[in-house]
Amino acid sequence: MKDVEDIHRPMLNSLQSTSAKMKKIVLSVNAGSSSVKISAYSALFGQAPIQLAEAQISGLTAPPPTLRYTRRGEKVIKDEEVKDQKVSTQADAFDILLKTLIDDNGVPEISSKEDIAYICHRIVHGGDFVRPKLISDETYHNLEKLTDMAPLHNSTSLAIVHRCMSDLPKTTLNIACFDSQFHHTIPEHIRTYPINQDIARSNHLRKYGFHGISYAFIARATAEFLGKKVEDVNIIALHLGSGASACAIKGGKSLDTSMGLTPLAGLPGATRSGSVDPSLVFHYASDVGKLSPASTKELHISRAEEILNKESGWKALTGTTNFGTITAALDSSSSSSSNLSQEDLAKMRLAFNLFVDRICGFIGSYYVSLQGQVDALVFAGGIGEKSDRLRATVVEQVGCLGFGPVDKEANETRVKEELDDDHAVIEIAPGSKRGGHRVLVCKTDEQFEMARACAEDGEFWR
Numbered sequence: 001m002k003d004v005e006d007i008h009r010p011m012l013n014s015l016q017s018t019s020a021k022m023k024k025i026v027l028s029v030n031a032g033s034s035s036v037k038i039s040a041y042s043a044l045f046g047q048a049p050i051q052l053a054e055a056q057i058s059g060l061t062a063p064p065p066t067l068r069y070t071r072r073g074e075k076v077i078k079d080e081e082v083k084d085q086k087v088s089t090q091a092d093a094f095d096i097l098l099k100t101l102i103d104d105n106g107v108p109e110i111s112s113k114e115d116i117a118y119i120c121h122r123i124v125h126g127g128d129f130v131r132p133k134l135i136s137d138e139t140y141h142n143l144e145k146l147t148d149m150a151p152l153h154n155s156t157s158l159a160i161v162h163r164c165m166s167d168l169p170k171t172t173l174n175i176a177c178f179d180s181q182f183h184h185t186i187p188e189h190i191r192t193y194p195i196n197q198d199i200a201r202s203n204h205l206r207k208y209g210f211h212g213i214s215y216a217f218i219a220r221a222t223a224e225f226l227g228k229k230v231e232d233v234n235i236i237a238l239h240l241g242s243g244a245s246a247c248a249i250k251g252g253k254s255l256d257t258s259m260g261l262t263p264l265a266g267l268p269g270a271t272r273s274g275s276v277d278p279s280l281v282f283h284y285a286s287d288v289g290k291l292s293p294a295s296t297k298e299l300h301i302s303r304a305e306e307i308l309n310k311e312s313g314w315k316a317l318t319g320t321t322n323f324g325t326i327t328a329a330l331d332s333s334s335s336s337s338s339n340l341s342q343e344d345l346a347k348m349r350l351a352f353n354l355f356v357d358r359i360c361g362f363i364g365s366y367y368v369s370l371q372g373q374v375d376a377l378v379f380a381g382g383i384g385e386k387s388d389r390l391r392a393t394v395v396e397q398v399g400c401l402g403f404g405p406v407d408k409e410a411n412e413t414r415v416k417e418e419l420d421d422d423h424a425v426i427e428i429a430p431g432s433k434r435g436g437h438r439v440l441v442c443k444t445d446e447q448f449e450m451a452r453a454c455a456e457d458g459e460f461w462r
Contacts, residue, residue, distance in 0.1 A: 022044075023042050023043065023044055023109075024042075024043055024044075024117035024118065024461075025040060025041070025042060025043075025052075025109060025110055025115050025116050025117050025118075026040070026041045026042075026043050026049055026117065026118045026119075026120060026451045026454050026455065027039070027040055027041075027116050027118065027119045027120065028041070028119075028120045028122075028446075028447040028448070028450040028451050029094065029119060029120065029121050029122065029157075029160055029164075030122045030446060030447060031090045031094070031121075031122070031156045031157045031159075031160050032156070033060075033061065033153075033156065034058065034059065034060045034061040034062065035056060035057060035058040035059070035060060035093075036056065036057050036060075036090050036093040036094055036097060036160070037054070037055070037056040037097075037447065038054070038055050038056075038094070038097045038098065038101070039051060039053070039054045039447035039448070039451070040052045040053045040054070040101055040107065040109075040110060041448075041451040042109060043451060043454070043455040044455070045455060045456075045458070045461045046455065046456060047455060048452060048455070049448065049451040049452060049455050051072075051073075051421075051447075051448070052071070052072060052107050052109060052110070053069070053070060053071045053072070053101055053104065053107050053110075054069070054070045054447070055067070055068065055069045055070075055097040055100050055101060056068045056069075056097070057082060057087065057093040057096060057097060058079075060087070060088075060089075060090065060093060064081045064082065064083075065081070065082045065087045065093065066079045066080060066081055066082065067079075067080050067081075067082050067096070067097075067100070068080075069100055069104075071104060071106050071107060072106075073421075076104075076106075077100075082096065089159065090156045090157075090159055090160055091159045091160055091162075091163045094160045094163060094164075095163070098113070113167075113168050113169060113172070114169050114171070114172075116168065116172050117171075117172065117173065118172070118173050118174075118175060118454050118460065119164050119168070119172060119173070119174050119175065120132070120175045120177050120450035120451060120453070120454050121135070121157055121160065121161050121164075121174060121175065121176055121177065122157060122177055122179065122213060122446060122450060123143060123154060123157050123158075123161075123176045123177065123178050123179070124150050124153035124154055124157065124178075124179045124180070124210055124263065125146050125149055125150035125153060125154050125178070125179070125180055125208065125210070125262070126143075126146070126176065126178025126179070126180045126181050126208075127142075127146045127149070127180070127204060127208070128184075128204070129176070129178050129180075129181055130181050130184040131181055132175050132176060132177045132178070132181070132450075132453050132454070132457065132460070133175070133176045133178075134173060134174070134175055134176075134459070134460060135161060135165070135174040135175065135176050139176065140158070140161060140162070140165065143158060143161075143176065144158060149204070149261065149262060150262055150263070153263060161174060161176070173460060173462075175450075175454055175460060177213055177449075177450040177453060177454075178212065178213075179210040179211055179212045179213055179214075180208040180209055180210055180212055181212055182209070182212025182213070182215050182216050182254050183207075183208060183209030183210075183212050183247075183254040183257055184254075185253040185254050185255070186207060186209060186254055186255065186256060186257070187255070190207065190255070190256050191206045191207040191208075192206060192207075193205060193206060193207070193261075205261060206261065207257075207259075207260045207261065207265075208259075208260070208261060208262075209245075209247070209254065209257035209259050209260070210243075210245060210257075210259045210263045211239040211243070211245045211247070211257075211259070212254070213446045213449050213450060214239045214380060214381070214444045214446050214449070215237055215239065215247050215249065215254065215257075216449055216453075217442075217444050217445055217446065217448065217449040218235075218237045218239075218249075218378055218380050218442050218444055219233060219235065219237070219249050219252050221424045221425050221442050221444075222235055222237075222375070222376060222378055222425060222440060222442060223252065224425075225424075225425040225427075225440065226375055226376070226438075228375070229252075230252035231251050231252045231253075232251065232252070233249065233251070233252050233375055234249065234250050234251065234370050234373050234374055234375050235249045235374065235375055235376050235377070235378050236248055236249075236362075236363055236366045236367065236370070236374055236376075236377050236378070237249055237378045237380065237442075238359060238363075238377070238378065238379050238380065238381070238384055239380050239381040239384065239444065240267075240359070240379065240380070240381040240382070240383040240384035240387075240390070241269075241381035241382040241383055241384070242269050242270035242271070242321060242323075242382070243263055243269045243270070243272065244266075244267040244268070244269050244274075244355075244359075244381065244383070245257060245258045245259045245263075245266050245267055246258045246266065246267065246359065246362035246363070246366065247366075248366035248369050248370055250369075250370055255366075255369060255370070256365075256366060256369055258275075258362050264305075264308055264309055266362070267355070267358050267359065267362070268312070268313045268314065268354065268355060268358060269313045269314075270313050270314060270315055270321035270322075270323070271309065271310050271311065271312060271313045271315045271316075271321060272308065272309055272312055272313045273308045273309075273312035273313060273316075274313070274358060276308070281304045281307060281308060284307060285303065285307065287303050288302065288303045288304035288307065289302060289303070289304065290302065290303050291303070314326060314351040314355070317347055317350060317351040317354070318344075318347045318348055318351050319347075323355075323383050323387065323390075324386065324387070325348075326348045326351055326352055327352065327387050327389045327390065329344075329345060329348040330345075330348055330349060330352060330389065331389065333345055333349075352389075352390075352393075355390070356390065356393050356394055356397065359394055360394060360397045360398055363377065363394070363398050363401070364398065364401070367398075367401050372401075374437050375437070375438065376437060376438040376439065376440050377395070377398070377403050377437060377438075377439045377440070378425075378439075378440045378441070378442050379391050379394075379439075379440070379441045379442070380441070380442040380443070380444040381444065384441065384442075385415070385419060385441060385442075385443060388411045388412045388415065388416075391406065391411055391428065391439075391441070392406050392408075392411055395428075395429060395439055401437070402431070402436045402437045403429065403431075403436070403437045403439055404429045404436075404439060405429060406428050406429045406439065407427075407428055407429060407430070410426065410427065410428045410429075411428040411429075414426055414428075415428065415441050419441060419443045420443065421443070421445070423443075424442060424443045424445070425440050425441070425442050425443075426440065426441045427439070427440050428440065428441055
């Protein structure tokens with residue numbers, strides 16, 4: 001006797017075939033510590049999504065919060081203060097963004113929550129998940145267990161996941177896209193910490209790596225720019241923002257990355273220390289093992305985590321979390337109009353030089369790991385895209401490895417004027433015929449990468 005599934009398989013295949021030809025609305029959600037961004041796409045199965053609109057609320061930790069809204073590439077709302085609406089959490093911000101999108105008559109494809117077929121959520125720490133995952137109640141509870149491994153990152157995303165599962169139609173599928181999944185290809189000898197392995201395995205203590213959604217986009221965009229298949233590309237990629245990391249990509253896959261068990265390891269950032277001597281924190285303060293006053297019943301943060309994640313980085317060195325402020329100070333240091341004292345200027349210079357040093361250290365290490373077979377050094381992320389001073393300084397310092405020299409006009413002008421969604425990669429150093437390596441700047445797009453992964457996965461498409 002035939003199985004029921006066998007009897008209905010032709011009909012199921014027919015329905016899936018019909019569904020594949022129908023455009024679906026995909027929402028990509030990216031929740032940060034102080035902002036929430038959503039991007040809406042129209043997508044067909046197996047094809048690149050087309051962006052309809054993008055909305056972002058920033059300033060959640062530094063009120064007043066502001067709203068930015070773009071429709072089909074046109075700026076509709078630019079940094080408008082959010083008034084008369086409660087917006088104290090990421091979930092509040094998501095509600096406002098979703099309402100803004102649905103209420104916009106200029107996006108007729110989305111007139112109600114029922115129009116949204118998929119919501120892709122960026123989840124920083126995915127543990128042992130190696131690919132995007134449909135979020136069921138069981139999956140959600142598994143992700144909750146990982147929150148203690150990334151208390152300052154996963155909790156904000158899960159708050160929005162919970163809101164979507166509660167408030168949106170059951171027909172809307174929630175999909176988790178993990179920042180750590182790209183790095184599941186890191187070899188065992190690289191991802192393993194030299195500690196008792198029984199304890200390491202039982203507590204899941206190993207290098208995971210993050211910014212993986214960004215690195216997946218960078219690898220594909222770079223391969224397309226170079227005219228190669230992704231599996232043939234070797235690059236050193238730098239995702240430089242308020243959170244910063246480096247990644248060695250061999251054959252389109254992660255070979256090594258600077259972040260580790262948590263995003264704290266590796267490069268310093270706006271408020272993160274990056275890698276330091278593990279015993280430093282015990283000499284820094286006497287209460288590092290205690291729970292932070294910011295902890296809640298659901299969120300356990302030690303003072304040590306709080307110090308190294310929230311009270312370090314260039315904030316601790318200079319008083320600002322804005323790297324643009326640091327570079328602007330250095331740019332104006334030779335001008336008589338500079339308002340900074342020599343002491344403050346020295347702090348800015350220290351932060352800049354320290355960041356450059358740590359970046360170059362990883363470039364050198366990964367150059368050796370890739371045995372010199374490097375197609376390009378790629379800058380990405382907010383700082384990677386915007387700071388021509390940082391790019392020029394880094395490339396000059398690693399020039400001994402065959403990178404550069406930087407084309408001044410390309411680095412300072414073309415990147416600023418031409419880097420956009422249609423030109424996601426700009427070359428700032430072409431290398432040389434004598435074995436020099438190319439240097440590129442990539443406008444990474446995590447929102448698009450999540451939507452693309454959804455549109456290409458037959459398991460999700462229905």
